[in-house]
Amino acid sequence: xxxxxxxxxxxxxxxxxxxxxxxxxxxxxxxxxxxxxxxxxxxxxxxxxxxxxxxxxxxxxxxxxxxxxxxxxxxxxxxxxxxxxxxxxxxxxxxxxxxxxxxxxxxxxxxxxxxxxxxxxxxxxxxxxxxxxxxxxxxxxxxxxxxxxxxxxxxxxxxxxxxxxxxxxxxxxxxxxxxxxxxxxxxxxxxxxxxxxxxxxxxxxxxxxxxxxxxxxxxxxxxxxxxxxxxxxxxxxxxxxxxxxxxxxxxxxxxxxxxxxxxxxxxxxxxxxxxxxxxxxxxxxxxxxxxxxxxxxxxxxxxxxxxxxxxxxxxxxxxxxxxxxxxxxxxxxxxxxxxxxxxxxxxxxxxxxxxxxxxxxxxxxxxxxxxxxxxxxxxxxxxxxxxxxxxxxxxxxxxxxxxxxxxxxxxxxxxxxxxxxxxxxxxxxxxxxxxxxxxxxxxxxxxxxxxxxxxxxxxxxxxxxxxxxxxxxxxxxxxxxxxxxxxxxxxxxxxxxxxxxxxxxxxxxxxxxxxxxxxxxxxxxxxxxxxxxxxxxxxxxxxxxxxxxxxxxxxxxxxxxxx
Amino acid sequence: xxxxxxxxxxxxxxxxxxxxxxxxxxxxxxxxxxxxxxxxxxxxxxxxxxxxxxxxxxxxxxxxxxxxxxxxxxxxxxxxxxxxxxxxxxxxxxxxxxxxxxxxxxxxxx
Numbered sequence: 090x091x092x093x094x095x096x097x098x099x100x101x102x103x104x105x106x107x108x109x110x111x112x113x114x115x116x117x118x119x120x121x122x123x124x125x126x127x128x129x130x131x132x133x134x135x136x137x138x139x140x141x142x143x144x145x146x147x148x149x150x151x152x153x154x155x156x157x158x159x160x161x162x163x164x165x166x167x168x169x170x171x172x173x174x175x176x177x178x179x180x181x182x183x184x185x186x187x188x189x190x191x192x193x194x195x196x197x198x199x200x201x202x203x204x205x206x207x208x209x210x211x212x213x214x215x216x217x218x219x220x221x222x223x224x225x226x227x228x229x230x231x232x233x234x235x236x237x238x239x240x241x242x243x244x245x246x247x248x249x250x251x252x253x254x255x256x257x258x259x260x261x262x263x264x265x266x267x268x269x270x271x272x273x274x275x276x277x278x279x280x281x282x283x284x285x286x287x288x289x290x291x292x293x294x295x296x297x298x299x300x301x302x303x304x305x306x307x308x309x310x311x312x313x314x315x316x317x318x319x320x321x322x323x324x325x326x327x328x329x330x331x332x333x334x335x336x337x338x339x340x341x342x343x344x345x346x347x348x349x350x351x352x353x354x355x356x357x358x359x360x361x362x363x364x365x366x367x368x369x370x371x372x373x374x375x376x377x378x379x380x381x382x383x384x385x386x387x388x389x390x391x392x393x394x395x396x397x398x399x400x401x402x403x404x405x406x407x408x409x410x411x412x413x414x415x416x417x418x419x420x421x422x423x424x425x426x427x428x429x430x431x432x433x434x435x436x437x438x439x440x441x442x443x444x445x446x447x448x449x450x451x452x453x454x455x456x457x458x459x460x461x462x463x464x465x466x467x468x469x470x471x472x473x474x475x476x477x478x479x480x481x482x483x484x485x486x487x488x489x490x491x492x493x494x495x496x497x498x499x500x501x502x503x504x505x506x507x508x509x510x511x512x513x514x515x516x517x518x519x520x521x522x523x524x525x526x527x528x529x530x531x532x533x534x535x536x537x538x539x540x541x542x543x544x545x546x547x548x549x550x551x552x553x554x555x556x557x558x559x560x561x562x563x564x565x566x567x568x569x570x571x572x573x574x575x576x577x578x579x580x581x582x583x584x585x586x587x588x589x590x591x592x593x594x595x596x597x598x599x600x601x602x603x604x605x606x607x608x609x610x611x612x613x614x615x616x617x618x619x620x621x622x623x624x625x626x627x628x629x630x631x632x633x634x635x636x637x638x639x640x641x642x643x644x645x646x647x648x649x650x651x652x
Numbered sequence: 653x654x655x656x657x658x659x660x661x662x663x664x665x666x667x668x669x670x671x672x673x674x675x676x677x678x679x680x681x682x683x684x685x686x687x688x689x690x691x692x693x694x695x696x697x698x699x700x701x702x703x704x705x706x707x708x709x710x711x712x713x714x715x716x717x718x719x720x721x722x723x724x725x726x727x728x729x730x731x732x733x734x735x736x737x738x739x740x741x742x743x744x745x746x747x748x749x750x751x752x753x754x755x756x757x758x759x760x761x762x
Contacts, residue, residue: 616683 094120094129094190096206097237097248103159103255104231105210106217111164114254115150116231118157118206120190121239121246121288127192131157134187134200139173150210152188154195158254159188159208173212182212220260225315228256228265229306236322241294242330245276245287251304252284264309269321271302277323286321294325295364295405298412329378329445331364333417333453340454342421344437346461350427351500355397355420359455361441364407367400367415375400378445381419381455384438394459395424396439417441421457426500430557432463466503466554468492468563473550475530477516478571480604482597483535484638484645486629487517490528492552492561498526502555507548507565514543517567519550520637528552530565531638544569574604583644584623593623600625600638600645622648668697668730670759677741682751686743693736695759699728702761732756 096118103116120129133152136144149169151162163169174182189195190204220228230253237248251267269279269286276290277300302321307314344356367375381396397420405414419439439455475487490505505519505528516537519528528550537543546567553560580596584606587593593608601607602625609631611621624630624646630639631648639646672693677686711726713719736755742748 615685 093123093204094127094192095123095204095240096188096190097121097239098206100207100209100233102209102211102231102233104213105161105165106213106215107165107167107170108216109161109165111161113161114258115159115161115210116208117250117254118152118159118188118208119246119248119250120157121248122244123240125244129157130154130191130194132189132191132195133159134189134205136186136200137173138185140183145173147186150186157188160254165212170212170214174214182214184210184212186210217259220256220263223256223260225306225308225317228260228263228308229253229267229317230304230319234322235304235319236324238324238326239288239292240326241292241328243291245289245291247285247287249286250284251279251286251306266307266309268305268307269302270305270318271300275300275302277302288323292325294327294366295331295412295414296407297410298325298327299323299410300325327366329365329443329447331414332446332448332450333361333363333379333441333443335453336360336362341456341458344421344457344459346423346427346431346459348464348494348497348501349499350423350429350464352423352426354423354499356423356459357457358418358420359439359457361417361419361453361455362403362414363417363443364405364412364414365446366402366413367417378443379417380440380442380444381417382440382442384440384454390435390437393423393425393427394437395422396420397422419455421459423500426556427461428556429464429466429501429554429559431461433459433461435459464494464498464501466492466552466557466559467561468550468552472564472566474566474568476568476570477532477538478603479538479569480571480574480597480601481532481535481538482599482601482604482625483532484600484625484642485532485535485602486600486626486636486638487530487532487567487602489522490519490530490550490552490565491526495526499524501525503527504553504555506551506553508551508562509548511547512543514540514546516543516546516569517548520641522637525555529636529638538569539573571603583647584625585644585647587623590621598625598644599642600630602626624648665700666697667701668695668699668759668761670694670756671696677743680754684741684743684749684751685745686741688741690739690741691755693755693757695730695732695756697730697759699730699761702728704728728761730759731762732758733760733762734758 101116101118118131131152131154133150135147137147138144149161149163149165150159152159173184186208187200187205188208189202239248267284276288276292278287278289300323303318304321306317342357342359346356376398381398383391383394383396385391398417400415400417402413403416404411419441437457437459440452441455442452473490477487492503495503502525507519514537516532516534517530518533519530522529548565549562550565551560551562577596582599584598587596587606590608593606596606597604598606606623606625607627609622609624609627611619622631630646633649635650639650643650670693672691674689675692677684677688677690707726707728710724714724714726734757735753736757738750738752739754740748740750
């Protein structure tokens, strides 16, 4: 893409003083070319912007169309100064004007071209200081820093003049000379006659993106000699001139879908590197420039999978100096939860395209070997047997019921159900655990535990996958054991009410397994999560999680369930 | 000497009112470690003017042993009627805490 001419700086600044005469040169602006043969034409916007809000017609400043020299076209008298600083509360008035650039002579003098640079002129309420009153720093350099940006792959050209036009105009009897100090082999040249600095060859950002030089100025005044050194920096601007490539040549990855079948699961990731930089803002437009598309005509594949693209900056060291590049990550993601019965294997290709690169190798193909394995819904071979103390109270947690690999499942919803037992004793029930992975068995009716005819109860447990309706069964035996304890009087319903060790263990409460609450002894050191407390079951309360059984009744474990 | 006694007596019989104290958070004894200071307002004073027939009767019932085991209070008590806004502070481990109903706002005999 032809950007055309461009400015090597976004901003310029200079001071102007009262009573400076017409014809006074102020500063030089340079333009760099995009292609050979382009000729720069400069022109000023005919509006001055004063203190960011007010604008005023420009009567004072002109620019030479061919050379870019900004000069005073009218003597700046006190009346002009008042006009420029009216309503201005600052002692120093800053005037802003835009300089535009075109490869052909300007016809309409408009203010809306994108290629512009801003000149800030500080209008100082005093006459210009005499040369002898200026310090060496003021004679040699302005307050603006010498920092430039040059686009890579562009023809060489002049981008700065070290000599200050105003000082050169006023202080002709002073000898001011410059030098550009640099390490060997930098692609910049300083011309002593014109004091101009040029770039001598096409730059390559992927080779080096920053040059740090020193501009040295020597002022001779009779026998006195003063030296000033300031940094002179050149940043190389990037363009998309590098193709994508694969780190270590890896273009293939395995993507296995087994227990984790949930929508949003990242199955596999492949990387694509690029030596070019990618701006993070605006994010969406950067993503659009680097696309990743699933190549398929199977509607099932395009429904089930999607590609997610993230990128970040990495550092390359092509020849010693570090430059920035981009690492693109392409993630194969499940777009939908997959049924437990699905069973397929295939290769899925993703075409990555660097849309702004103009060479042939602008795309790479990524391959994912996708295997979707079915998972079986079945209980382990053994049957469940739990013993329950006859003194257990309502909401006592007996155990967990889990089909094979249930804790590894994601995106699979299993419902656990108890089928009626062999005798009419129904002391326990089952509740769905977190994320429907497992079932929690708990005492539902403690009065049944006390009935002598209920001793060994046999249930059938059924686990069903919600999506496929597949189900499996196993046997559960509940053995009631222990002798009934005499109930203490005046005990609260909830273990958590007891504040001391002794009273805690004397009483029972909702959720206890053996008829007695348990005391947890804390560290006793300030405010910690390990505090002393009375609980129905140290293993489940307080563990910081208000589980399904605890949330049935706040009195079971208020330590976990109080919000 | 008689004057000193009268002075002490007057101090003892100051009526229920809000008083304040500047204390560090650690001094509150709540387990927090922080050197931040908070304004702790509390209720102090006597409630003689708030004695009602209820109190006199209850006292009488107790002395006649009509009330024996129960815990009763036959005197009005100087307590906060309302509490100040929440107090937040940073502790020595750079964690913020907010304590509510720490400090009294209004006192009364209840």
